[in-house]
Amino acid sequence: MRLSVIGCGYLGAVHAAAMASLGHDVVGIDVDEAKVRSLSLGRAPFHEPHLEPLLAEGIAAGRLTFTTDMAAASGSAVHFVGVGTPQQKDGDAADLTYVGAAIDGLLPYLAPGDVVAGKSTVPVGTAAELAPRVEATGATLVWNPEFLREGWAVKDTVDPDRLVVGVPTSSTTGEPDEAGAAAADVLREVYHAALANGAPFIVTDLATAELVKVAANAFLATKISFINAMAEIAEVTGADVTQLADALGHDVRIGRRFLGAGIGFGGGCLPKDIRAFSARAEELGRGESVAFLREVDAINLRRRRRAVDLVVEALGGSVFKKNVTVLGAAFKPHSDDIRDSPALDVAVRLHGLGAWVTITDPAALENAQRLHPQLNYVAERDDALREADAIIMVTEWDEYRRELTPEHAATLTRGRIVVDGRNGWDAAAWRAAGWTYYGMGRP
Template sequence: MALKITVIGTGYLGATHAAAMAELGFEVLGLDVVPEKIDMLTRGEVPMYEPGLEDLLRRHVSGFEGSSGRLRFTMDFAEAGEFGDVHFVCVNTPQKHGEYGCDMSYVDAAFSSLAPHLKEGALVVGKSTVPVGSADRLTGLLPQHAELAWNPEFLREGFAVNDTLHPDRIVVGVNSDRAEELLREVYAKPLAEGTPFIVTDYPTAELVKTSANSFLATKISFINAMAEVCEAGGGDVAKLAEAIGYDERIGHKFLRAGIGFGGGCLPKDIRAFMARAGELGADQALTFLREIDSINMRRRGAMVEMAREALGGGAFLGKRVAVLGATFKPDSDDVRDSPALNVAGQIHLQGGQVTVYDPKGMDNARRVFPTLGYADSALDAVRGADIVLHLTEWREFRELDPAELAKVATSPVLLDGRNALDSSLWRAAGWTYRAMGRPSA
């Protein structure tokens, strides 16, 4: 008999995973405790922007032409327990308010609500990013006739559908051969494509995601630290990154200096990792992550000061500032801990008249910073601006016509906070172009 799958939590991770499991051929039931979210998904709408996800959803939710009908949604844990053979827990694990540690209340609630309804032999699979040691504790919340596995997610916003259907690796922490066999069945199609399948114990599986995020954050903050040195010494961080990137031990990826990382995962994950290491008595092993976090946060202030300097070194009061980008990265509408929106907010709070434009993040940005100005296009944002800040590397911004923008700006001054624009094109159109870590370029 074919496996039936439930997905507990239908946010960014859960909605993507549910649609992908249906695409892989399984009957899937998604569960959430927020009725508005369930209503949206049932209508074939997603509560966030993610390329390709809505189309994937509508291929499998009933009511759409050609739909497989393999995907539906509920708020009933009893229904989920009766339906599913394999239950993926995909709920959020935010940072605790006022602390570095991870808030496990949503995970605990999901396990406690699901546990009484699990069938004999059910497999519960955690996908949420959790502190090491959580799986061992959560096992105690499940009945003896159910099993637990841990299967960390590695989704990149903007590429989540492809990352789920064609993952670069699948990691499973299991306690039995049966759990491994069930997960091999779930992921049979990716495995047939050659995706590596790594079987570990619980703690190792829990550590993989936080370790990967910590390494990525370290690489990003390293090149941003080099940008600080280049600013002080007159070097060019872009050429520096190019030169060291040819070393195959280092590589070119994630060596673009800028205003740093943000989003709902990287910052909170490295902080939770530090907090958990402290609880385990291994805090000295991760003290370097405090400096990684510090470097990252300094980049935001550095951009604010660079803008102040470009405007003559005085106050922002009365100055018109155009900000291109609000999301923490392109191909997403996510503004959580967005460096771009943080910079815009800082300048606004210091008296600047800030106007923001982002291709997908405007509604979310307005909710976070309703007092900022918002424009319907890049051209409208730049109109009358004394300075333009490029803070999210959307393709739309790389394809702008600098000459057209120069006609409407009060002063054609551009600060590239992502080192992503073609400086020669902007300078040829009359712009004063400046990028972070490149004082002499």
């Protein structure tokens, strides 16, 4: 099939390359000329494992192109819209400027029978507002949310754990209307490979599809903040939150995933999405239904302060003129994304207290330095550790969590203080090697 992808940021670029790898002819469209040039050369403008080989393969095969010209969307059977929905500058609600602009720009090139598939994370009710504009062209608007994990986005697109498609429904039966049913069939063809591999294909109304995405993010954020709330209790009782999480995780109703206490979540999705969800619920007159998300957000931010407090405590009550090495800048491993990064937040707070902060990260240093040039950046891990009075791990890259031994670290640093912001290290091993170890919610 011929497909267009409007918006070639993180979501769109991955989706375009993945669809081309499945045999579709794909054109990616974006207003950013530099981004389009980079992608056209097979270079991803961000760090995502396995994406560049996919780009190169699609371009070489002639199935994947990128352009700034919206007219290139003409003739495509499906138009995926994957532009950003950032948090508004003056509030918590989502900024839908880019979504509206993408739809308006696409309208002149739509033909009867085309399917416009929204993939952006939007407040519930957005699709219903946009649908009449699309339907006036004879095309059908559906909502097909993404469930990508940064660092695993290619796999999650090619081999998703579920596909959700919200379509227009009958006002009397609630079932897909004629246009909605036809659009769902078109998307079944688009995702034929995933369906052949057993991925569930869930057809819903538009509002439910929008809610699936924000509800999933809200649930994951709540689970992370729950275990971090337990860490706060553990810290004043002497309990060990890692053992608590292990015990809870054996309950099949709970599970162990996302019960890792630490400095919390960040990135371009969870923080803004739970705030936008709260804002939308209040607009709908149901703010009390998700009022707990405000506390979820507050717990998450408190853990960053707690990590800083541990470093200060470990260094005798002051970090002034002390060398502190921060392991990690990205909000998570396998990514160069620094949006709302807990790692950078911790580093900036320590710098503000007078510490000489050195940051290292395998992928995110350039982005971090552009945002916070006042900090010291060192590419090589061992160079960053030299003469440190204290170490704090805030992004659990393998070269920190698995490959750095306490014995090796001791040959590089001046002090023997380590703060484990992700509870990823073996506390006993570090203590046995002569280090003073501080964990998050651990004795």
